[in-house]
Amino acid sequence: VTTLLVVGTGLIGGSFALAARRAGSVARVIGFDRSAAALTEAQRRGIVDAAAADLADGVAAADVVFVAVPTGSTGAVLADVFGFGPAPSQVVFDGASVKRAVIDDLRRRLGTLPSGYVPAHPMAGSERHGPAAASVDLFADCDVFVTPEPETSAAAVERVAGLWRSVGARVREASGANHDAMVALTSHLPHLVAYAYMRVVAEHLMPDSPDDPLLPYAGPGFRDFTRIAGSDAAMWRQIVEANRGPVTAHLDALTQVLARLRSQIASDRFDELQAELEVGRRAYRSLSGADANSGEEGAT
């Protein structure tokens, strides 16, 4: 019988707790949250069976510990958990969006990296957060990365991978550095750009207008493009802060492309512009599984 301690009972921790218990891979869930309100809400929603009086009690009672807190506090909370000395049979994993910064932080705090710690990151999220946003199906068909270090025990990796598989996720292994470079490109840069774009839009909104004249111009494309700008700003600030190197590199690459498009527009080189757009479209279609050459022209 496996008892899970979930530290941080929000979207990620709460969804994992719901899904693991439904799957039967976890029999009992203990919750701990810095926010008493969140913890009460998680109990009310049946996400956790019991609230830990404190972190030490929670760790002592658990076989498996999932630290699902914001990126910026993950290293510190992991260090706290290991400060209560989990037994060799216990495994601890996190879900932070950035791996190198968390691993380095933990190693610095402890002077060593515990073999029972498995760095992990589920590629799932929502612009909503908190226990109310938790969903038993969040990880169905989701990719979860584990990024073990030389110190990490293979048995711990396999145990954590099994838990993620039990909730419907595909588990993939990568180096922390590789993972961070990839998510900087596919997730962190889009969030930064969506926020920046909405920052521009904000200048054109009527302050405090409940029925802004801009609203009818915000069609389905706008809504898809901007959805991630509804995410929690404090959370994304921490992710960008923890992954600043790769994020900055990709941001610079984007700025260069935008400058090139800008100069093509200004100097009437629209054939070149179209060729750039076409490269982007082919990349989109190759990643979305669509045939890059499908679609018909229906236009006079």
Next chain:
Amino acid sequence: VTTLLVVGTGLIGGSFALAARRAGSVARVIGFDRSAAALTEAQRRGIVDAAAADLADGVAAADVVFVAVPTGSTGAVLADVFGFGPAPSQVVFDGASVKRAVIDDLRRRLGTLPSGYVPAHPMAGSERHGPAAASVDLFADCDVFVTPEPETSAAAVERVAGLWRSVGARVREASGANHDAMVALTSHLPHLVAYAYMRVVAEHLMPDSPDDPLLPYAGPGFRDFTRIAGSDAAMWRQIVEANRGPVTAHLDALTQVLARLRSQIASDRFDELQAELEVGRRAYRSLSGADANSGEEGAT
């Protein structure tokens, strides 16, 4: 009994034909398309009842003409239509994404702006195109802008507005210049940025790899953010070309915000960065109808 001629039987023209006939606001649909294949496909799908032998024949047989062709050819096709001298009882409207360039082009070609021409733009679209993408429900709950000029007949505007209402759209009136500035912000800039972003991603893809290592990193946020980059590049080149002034102005504003965020990251001013993200998030939530202050923190 109203006969509609739809010039360009793709996504927009085809969807309008399907919806207007279902609504009963149009009894018969004649189609014309530069592409014989598209026209045949539109007939096969029941989008048009008959194919016009040529544009002159189509105009002669119709009460209402919808010119639904790419932005860059809209002015020329409208001029062709008016070259066949529609009777005063006939109305002609277009659906181009940019209004000023089309209106100016038509006025230049004809030396005057016909009172029976109603500039229009439905805020609907898809990354798919052609008759196969046409959908009877595309305009349900959609905003359609009409941007009449001083020459435009009020009766013609009312007739065209009635047709759009019949297919479930909300009709709004704006000046062409205002419309173009707004769509540059809410639609044209996002498309340009999504393409530019995918242009950066393209550099990291394995050429010709059907199962690219980047794929598992492309989560739901990525897919929403990039969906519009699947749109037809030739079409979007024309839109940007026709609306270059407003698009460039907004692009410059975005570049400035990105440079500011870049400098905040480089100089460790993450509190300032978070404040910028928060302004963007509030704007998003105000436009998406969400309460900007809702959501809970569920994190230790």
